[in-house]
Structure formats: C-alpha cells, structure tokens
Amino acid sequence: MEEYKLITTSSPHIHSGESVQKIMFNVAGALLLPAAAGIYFFGLRALILIITTVLAAVLTEAIFQKLRGKSVTIWDGSAVVTGILLALNLPPGLPLWMAVVGAAVAISLGKQVYGGLGMNPFNPALIGRVFLMISFPVQMTTWINPVDGTTGATPLQIMKMQGVSTDYARLFLGNIGGSMGETSALLIILGGLYLLYKGYIEWRIPVFYLGTVAILSALLGRDPLFELLSGGLMLGAFFMATDMVTSPISKLGKIIFGLGAGIFTVIIRFYGGYPEGVSFSILLMNAFTPVINRYTVPRIYGEVKAK
Amino acid sequence: MLKTFRGGIHPPYNKDFTKHKPVEMAKIPDRVIIPMSQHVGAPCEPIVKVGDTVKKGQKIGEAKAFVSAPIHASISGRVSAVEPRPHPGGGMVVSVVIESDGKDEVFEDLKPPKPLDELTPDEIKSIIREAGIVGMGGAGFPTQVKLSPPPGKTIDTVIVNGAECEPYLTADHRLMVERPEDVVMGLEAVMKATGVENGYIAIEANKPDAIEAIKHAVEGKKGIQVVELATKYPQGGEKQLINAVTGREVPSGGLPMDVHVIVDNAGTCAAIATALKTGMPLVERITTVTGPGIKEPKNLLIRIGTPFSEIIEQCGGFQGEVGKVIMGGPMMGLAQSLLDVPAVKGTSGILILERKDVVLAEQSPCIRCAKCVDACPIHLLPTTLGKLAERSMWDEAEEYHALDCIECGCCAYVCPAHIPLTQLIRLAKNHIIASKKK
Numbered sequence: 107m108e109e110y111k112l113i114t115t116s117s118p119h120i121h122s123g124e125s126v127q128k129i130m131f132n133v134a135g136a137l138l139l140p141a142a143a144g145i146y147f148f149g150l151r152a153l154i155l156i157i158t159t160v161l162a163a164v165l166t167e168a169i170f171q172k173l174r175g176k177s178v179t180i181w182d183g184s185a186v187v188t189g190i191l192l193a194l195n196l197p198p199g200l201p202l203w204m205a206v207v208g209a210a211v212a213i214s215l216g217k218q219v220y221g222g223l224g225m226n227p228f229n230p231a232l233i234g235r236v237f238l239m240i241s242f243p244v245q246m247t248t249w250i251n252p253v254d255g256t257t258g259a260t261p262l263q264i265m266k267m268q269g270v271s272t273d274y275a276r277l278f279l280g281n282i283g284g285s286m287g288e289t290s291a292l293l294i295i296l297g298g299l300y301l302l303y304k305g306y307i308e309w310r311i312p313v314f315y316l317g318t319v320a321i322l323s324a325l326l327g328r329d330p331l332f333e334l335l336s337g338g339l340m341l342g343a344f345f346m347a348t349d350m351v352t353s354p355i356s357k358l359g360k361i362i363f364g365l366g367a368g369i370f371t372v373i374i375r376f377y378g379g380y381p382e383g384v385s386f387s388i389l390l391m392n393a394f395t396p397v398i399n400r401y402t403v404p405r406i407y408g409e410v411k412a413k
Numbered sequence: 414m415l416k417t418f419r420g421g422i423h424p425p426y427n428k429d430f431t432k433h434k435p436v437e438m439a440k441i442p443d444r445v446i447i448p449m450s451q452h453v454g455a456p457c458e459p460i461v462k463v464g465d466t467v468k469k470g471q472k473i474g475e476a477k478a479f480v481s482a483p484i485h486a487s488i489s490g491r492v493s494a495v496e497p498r499p500h501p502g503g504g505m506v507v508s509v510v511i512e513s514d515g516k517d518e519v520f521e522d523l524k525p526p527k528p529l530d531e532l533t534p535d536e537i538k539s540i541i542r543e544a545g546i547v548g549m550g551g552a553g554f555p556t557q558v559k560l561s562p563p564p565g566k567t568i569d570t571v572i573v574n575g576a577e578c579e580p581y582l583t584a585d586h587r588l589m590v591e592r593p594e595d596v597v598m599g600l601e602a603v604m605k606a607t608g609v610e611n612g613y614i615a616i617e618a619n620k621p622d623a624i625e626a627i628k629h630a631v632e633g634k635k636g637i638q639v640v641e642l643a644t645k646y647p648q649g650g651e652k653q654l655i656n657a658v659t660g661r662e663v664p665s666g667g668l669p670m671d672v673h674v675i676v677d678n679a680g681t682c683a684a685i686a687t688a689l690k691t692g693m694p695l696v697e698r699i700t701t702v703t704g705p706g707i708k709e710p711k712n713l714l715i716r717i718g719t720p721f722s723e724i725i726e727q728c729g730g731f732q733g734e735v736g737k738v739i740m741g742g743p744m745m746g747l748a749q750s751l752l753d754v755p756a757v758k759g760t761s762g763i764l765i766l767e768r769k770d771v772v773l774a775e776q777s778p779c780i781r782c783a784k785c786v787d788a789c790p791i792h793l794l795p796t797t798l799g800k801l802a803e804r805s806m807w808d809e810a811e812e813y814h815a816l817d818c819i820e821c822g823c824c825a826y827v828c829p830a831h832i833p834l835t836q837l838i839r840l841a842k843n844h845i846i847a848s849k850k851k
Contacts, residue, residue, distance in 0.1 A: 113737050113771050114748040116836040118822030119764075120424060120580070121772045124829035126780055182777065224778035224830075308783070355783040355796060399797075406814050407652060407791045408665045 129306050130183030136297035137190045143293045144286025147252035148198035152286050158202050160189030162209035170218040184223050188212050191231035194287025199250045208234040228392045229349050232385050249283040260284040261336040262381040277335035287341045298344030307348040310360040315343040318368025342384035352392040359402040367391045417643035418653040420790035422823045424580050430703045430710040431583045438714050443513050445487050445718030446498050446755040448506040452547040453554045454480035459509050465492045470693050471520040473509050482555040483545045487696035487716035489518040501740045501754040523692040537606040544688035545695045549680035551741050553759040560606050562670045568607045572658050573600050575616040575679040576649030579742025582762040584699040585679040587712045589623035593630035599682025612637040613658050619644040647821040651676050653790050665817050702728045706735050706765030722752040736768035744822040774831040785824035791817050795824035795834045802837035810841040
C-alpha cells in the first residue's frame with residue numbers, strides 16, 4: 107500500500123460544531139428583539155444609539171488588542187454583544203459621545219484590562235453603564251416618554267417617589283419610560299426563550315433570579331408582577347446575569363447566583379437610594395462568582411465521602 | 414422507561430454505514446503480525462521462534478502473570494519474525510509474524526470442552542483464561558481476572574455491555590443480531606463461573622433488531638433480563654452502564670467488583686461461547702470498517718494480526734483524501750500514523766475520516782459556558798481541570814478529581830472554544846500517576 111499522510115491528533119476526533127462566534131452572534135441576534143422594541147418606541151435615535159455603542163465597543167476592542175500585541179478577534183462577536191447590551195441599558199436620549207465613552211470603558215476597563223474575552227470578572231456592559239451612571243447622573247436618569255418624546259419618570263421612579271403603579275399591559279409590551287432595553291418584557295422573554303432553546307443560556311439563573319424577586323416582593327407586601335415587569339430585571343435576568351463568563355459554572359452555583367441577585371435587587375429597590383438595583387446586584391454576584399465556584403464543586407460520580 | 418445516566422452527549426451516530434450489513438468473513442491474510450501485548454497487564458512471552466510452523470489456535474505467547482492473557486496463532490503457517498513491531502495502541506511491541514501456508518489448518522490439540530452444564534466454575538475460568546479472552550470493547554482487561562475477585566469481594570450481578578455507544582461502530586450490534594445465542598451463552602458461562610443469579614444484557618434503544626434478537630434468545634433463561642438503554646454517549650462506559658442498570662456507583666478509584674458487578678462486552682461473551690463450543694481460543698473478531706473515507710464500509714470477521722492496510726483494501730480502499738485512520742470510534746479511538754499496524758483483540762472498528770472531516774479549529778479563550786460541565790458523565794469540572802493542566806498545577810488537578818476522568822471525550826466534543834480538554838486532563842492524569850510512582 108502506498109504511503110499516506112495521516113493526521114494523528116488526539117481523541118475525540120469529532121466536534122459538536124459549536125463555536126464562541128456562533129454563541130455570541132446568537133446572543134446578539136436574540137438581543138435584536140428587545141432592541142427592536144426600543145427602536146419601535148423611541149424611534150431613530152434608539153437605532154443610532156445602538157449602532158454607536160456597537161461601533162465604539164468593537165473599535166475599542168480592536169485598538170486594545172493591537173496595543174497588547176494580540177491578534178484582533180472582533181469577529182468573535184463578543185464586543186458586538188457588549189455594545190448592544192450597553193445601548194439597551196442607556197436612556198434613549200443620552201448624548202452620543204457619552205455612549206461612546208460608556209462603550210470604551212466597558213471594553214477597556216470591563217474586559218481588556220483583565221486579559222480579554224473569558225478573563226473578565228464583571229459583565230463589561232454593566233461596568234460601562236455603572237461608569238456612566240456615576241459620571242453623568244443627570245443624563246443617565248433623564249428618561250423620555252415613548253408616546254410624546256417628553257421627559258418623564260420610569261415606572262420604578264414613579265413607584266419610589268409617589269407609590270403609584272403602572273398598568274401591567276404597558277409594562278409587558280414596553281410602552282413606558284426607561285432604558286430602551288427595559289421597556290418590552292414580552293420581547294425580552296422571547297429573546298431569552300430563544301437562547302434557552304439553543305442551549306446558550308441556562309434556565310437556573312433567570313428562574314431563580316425572577317422567582318426570588320417575585321417571592322420576596324410578595325412577602326414584603328409589594329406587587330410581585332409589577333416588580334418583575336418593571337425596570338431592567340427582565341433584561342438583566344435573561345441577558346446579563348446569564349453571561350457565561352461572569353456567572354458560576356456549576357448548576358448549584360447558578361442557583362445561588364440567581365438567588366443572590368434577586369435578594370440584592372429587592373434590597374436596593376425597596377430600601378436603597380436608587381429606584382433600580384439590577385446592575386449593582388448582578389455586578390455584586392459577579393464578584394462572588396469565583397467564591398461560588400470554589401464552594402459548589404459538584405459531587406463527582408463515585409465520590410467517597412471524606413472519612 | 415429507558416435507563417441512563419446523568420451527563421453525556423448526543424453526537425451524530427452515523428451507524429447507517431454498516432448497521433444493516435451482515436458480518437462478512439475477511440480473506441485469510443498472507444501474513445499476520447501478532448503483538449505479545451493486546452491486553453491490560455503483563456505482556457506475553459513468545460513461545461515460538463523463527464522457522465517454527467504453527468497452526469490456527471496454537472498458543473504462541475505464554476501469559477506468566479496473573480493479570481495477563483495468552484496469545485494464539487490466528488492462521489496456520491511459518492513464523493518469519495519475532496521482533497518489535499508498531500502496535501496500534503502506540504509504540505513498538507514484540508510481535509510474532511506468521512506467513513500463511515494457505516491451508517488454515519486448526520491446531521490438533523484443540524477440542525471442545527465438556528458441555529457448559531457439566532463444567533465447574535473453576536473449569537470455566539480456566540477455559541476463559543487459556544482461550545486468551547480479554548475485554549473486547551477496547552480496554553482489553555483479561556476476562557478471567559474479572560471473574561476471580563479477591564477474597565471478601567462478592568459479585569451479585571453480571572452485565573453484558575451491548576450499548577455500543579461509540580458513533581459509527583456496529584460490530585456488537587451485528588453480533589447481537591446474528592449470533593444472539595452466543596452472547597447469551599457467554600453470559601450464562603460468566604454467571605456460572607461466578608455463582609451469580611442476576612444477569613443483564615444492556616442495549617441502547619437505537620438497536621431495536623438487536624434487542625429483539627437477544628430478547629428472543631433469552632426466552633426461558635432464568636435470571637437474565639434485557640435492559641433497554643437511552644441512546645446517549647458514553648452509555649457503554651462501564652461506570653455509566655452500571656449506574657444505569659443497577660443504580661449503583663463505582664467508588665472513585667474503585668472497580669465494578671466494589672459494587673458487586675462484573676461487566677463484559679457482548680463480543681467478549683461471544684468469544685467465551687466460541688471457546689466453550691469449539692475449544693477455539695480468541696483468534697478472530699468482528700471489526701467495523703467504516704466512515705466517510707472508505708469505499709465499501711463493512712462489518713468484517715477478521716483474524717487477529719491482520720494489517721490495517723489489508724483490511725482497508727478489502728473494503729475497496731480509501732475514498733477521497735484520507736485524513737485519519739482511527740482504531741475504535743471517533744470519541745475514544747486512536748488515530749494511527751501507520752497502516753501496517755495489525756488489528757488486535759480490542760480492535761472494535763477501523764474508522765476512516767476524510768481530510769475534510771477532520772476538524773482542526775483554532776483554539777479560542779474559554780468563555781466558561783460550562784457546556785463541558787454539563788456533558789461530563791463523571792460530573793467533573795473539565796474547564797477547571799483544563800486550566801489547571803495548562804498551568805501544570807498537578808496537585809490542584811488531583812484535588813479536582815482528574816484521576817476519575819474516563820477520557821470519554823465529551824468535554825472536548827462540546828467545547829465551543831475548541832480547547833482540547835480531554836487531552837489536557839489526560840496530561841494531568843499522566844503527571845499525577847507518574848508522581849505517585851516516585
């Protein structure tokens with residue numbers, strides 16, 4: 107028999123075909139649902155805001171990777187996801203230069219300084235948002251009403267200041283003031299269900315996060331449905347708390363993460379100075395993730411209990 | 414309800430290449446290369462020398478140690494060399510090379526033993542030992558050793574592994590369809606040898622014809638049940654199989670006998686039946702020659718020692734540009750660098766992948782998606798183990814149970830970042846074991 111050049115790499119010799127790029131672009135695709143709601147309610151400026159943050163995030167990623175002498179991996183889609191997520195976390199009327207700053211901070215301080223994709227402890231989009239909230243508190247809390255374009259308060263602010271609730275249907279469909287991604291619970295849930303179906307997010311974090319908020323709200327005498335549908339909770343639970351890089355790897359860890367984020371969200375909303383606590387709650391749980399991973403190592407098959 | 418375990422994956426099974434193809438007798442090769450080590454344990458010592466004539470079934474390698482299995486000539490002819498030759502398991506192994514005389518004569522001293530009913534447990538064990546029977550699923554553990562647990566260990570269950578969960582392979586499938594009574598007879602022999610009254614034949618649900626045939630063959634047999642398993646990889650992993658069938662867990666670092674179970678492959682059982690019926694030791698086996706890279710995929714009954722090149726030729730040769738020639742299945746098989754290696758007792762399949770089927774993707778950073786965690790059938794944290802191995806942190810890897818890894822390949826299969834997790838964990842295991850030996 108003639109000589110053949112045979113490949114001798116190690117087993118397994120087949121692969122599922124999954125890739126980081128595929129995951130990221132699927133997440134980005136799912137985010138287009140809430141983004142579409144934002145554009146529908148807030149118009150062209152919302153679209154421009156999204157494009158701005160995505161471009162700024164991708165560009166920052168490329169510049170940093172060049173500076174660090176690494177190969178430029180903007181096509182993995184992770185910066186695109188960060189860009190869209192950040193835009194969904196901003197007031198639609200935010201000056202564009204501030205959005206650029208937010209995106210640059212998200213990618214640089216939120217991700218690249220730690221070593222890039224997979225190394226960051228905190229959700230980069232949330233780092234960008236919190237940076238903007240601290241730097242530009244007024245602009246970051248100037249909300250536009252979808253209907254007439256006038257400024258107004260978000261349902262959570264109205265609840266905090268006046269104790270007045272908002273109609274469920276409006277909350278569910280998204281016809282309310284707020285960040286563009288906070289508006290339509292319906293489309294966020296649809297996007298989340300798509301990712302669940304594709305196996306790109308895991309059900310435990312959103313279910314335990316939302317469940318904890320609902321149960322604690324009810325116990326504390328608040329309206330659980332209002333708490334679930336208002337603010338950034340839906341977006342946070344489905345798209346930010348589930349970020350693979352910054353959430354625990356074990357199933358029990360994911361449950362703890364969801365519980366913790368839920369508890370922090372309720373504490374901040376009910377007792378804190380801010381009307382909304384989703385960003386801070388998720389960031390706090392991001393900080394706990396390494397510890398959670400350390401203490402939730404699954405019991406292995408056949409593990410004999412220590413004597 | 415189909416029985417199964419927690420974790421695992423659903424790769425494309427690709428069994429259609431060969432699952433309906435009856436087993437064909439391969440041509441008797443002109444030359445066989447028979448390695449003196451085809452099993453777990455001590456290699457055999459060759460007891461023939463260059464120039465000797467041997468016949469089919471004649472012992473040519475003596476097993477001196479307890480954990481070992483003798484080796485027999487698979488054709489009749491003249492010994493032309495006794496020297497180290499490349500082994501499909503890697504490295505060079507002393508092998509006996511036999512040139513065929515074309516007569517395929519059977520060794521005169523072989524004769525059928527007494528019927529199974531009249532044999533004592535010790536006689537059965539000795540027949541199995543002398544027939545050189547080892548686990549034929551690939552691992553190659555000497556079967557007789559399994560049947561002889563040390564004092565204090567009791568066995569109450571025997572499971573025949575007919576899961577054949579590796580994609581592409583259909584050797585056990587065809588065996589169970591075509592010779593179900595041999596599989597059952599082998600199980601009965603093992604049960605009798607160990608005094609066990611509970612026997613199971615476990616088969617994945619994607620082989621309904623095999624389940625049907627085996628169910629028919631066990632009709633009226635006492636204490637033997639057919640178990641249908643969910644089709645999931647690695648359902649045929651010994652630990653996963655025991656868990657699915659009995660609900661028991663083999664303790665970490667332990668053996669099936671620690672939970673009173675013996676697992677034997679369907680092929681092993683058929684080999685036992687052959688030895689009991691004819692006295693012929695293990696000199697041939699069914700191997701599935703398959704994959705997109707071979708012209709005529711087949712289930713072939715081949716003589717042990719037949720070179721891969723000859724088997725491939727009998728299946729019409731390569732199709733397209735050859736990428737990998739793998740002994741075994743795509744999940745755990747070994748990619749070969751040479752085609753003159755011989756098929757051995759554990760060669761359940763020869764899988765040919767085309768160049769274009771071979772995924773050589775660039776590795777990207779771990780995004781902690783935990784797909785490997787969900788897939789691991791041992792419930793390890795492959796991502797953590799992989800990172801520890803990359804940093805040569807062997808002690809920490811041991812704390813994270815690296816040694817419990819069964820190297821099934823699920824983690825690397827699902828990893829979207831194409832991190833060679835299985836290989837990294839294997840590396841960690843090797844380091845940990847090496848440091849223990851010091």
